[in-house]
Amino acid sequence: PGRARRGSCVCCNMNSAAEDAKEQGNACMASADYVGAMTSYTRALSFAPKEASLFSNRSFAFLKLSLPARALADAEEAIRRRPEWPKGHFRKAEALRAAGLHEDALEYYARGAELDPSDEHLRSQCDASRLRASAQQRQERLLVAAATGAGLLFFALLALTDGGAGHAKLVGVAGLGAALGALAGVGATALRGHGRRGAVLPP
Helix, strand or coil: CCCCCCCCCCCCCCCHHHHHHHHHHHHHHHCCCHHHHHHHHHHHHHHCCCCHHHHHHHHHHHHHCCCHHHHHHHHHHHHHHCCCCHHHHHHHHHHHHHCCCHHHHHHHHHHHHHHCCCCHHHHHHHHHHHHHHHHHHHHHHHHHHHHHHHHHHHHHHHHHHCCCCCHHHHHHHHHHHHHHHHHHHHHHHHHHHHHHHHCCCCC
């Protein structure tokens, strides 16, 4: 399931029981029964615990269930089993994207595209991921700038309420406000990044 390529997936580690369970999982994915798909792929893995395609498919099911940490763990296992398989890198990129880690996602979309230069979808995801990463960085810069301006304005207004405040004091207080506002903005940005990374900590 999913858009990733798409190269042939030779399931040399799968027996008939694993194949049956995998097909059940695929049918569940097609009908949007993502819990059923996850359960079926897990059962397939009990018969073929080394099969990368099963980890990849279950990663997709976890992603559909909004469980990026579990999706990432399965994608990494798929990569470990088949490091030259583009789809494993695609799955990892998708999990990172779901967590809002667009720069990290770009790295793995790019790795997948390097492994299969003919995959147009992977190349398009690289472009889209660059745009998302740039937009995210722009938002973070705007947040810091807004916090800096708010701090400057607040402290300047405080100084102005003091009728005896001279120009030098006003400038100094406003500068202090700008510095504190910038620190608050940087801190808020860091907390957002920490939250994104926390979303993909090992389950």
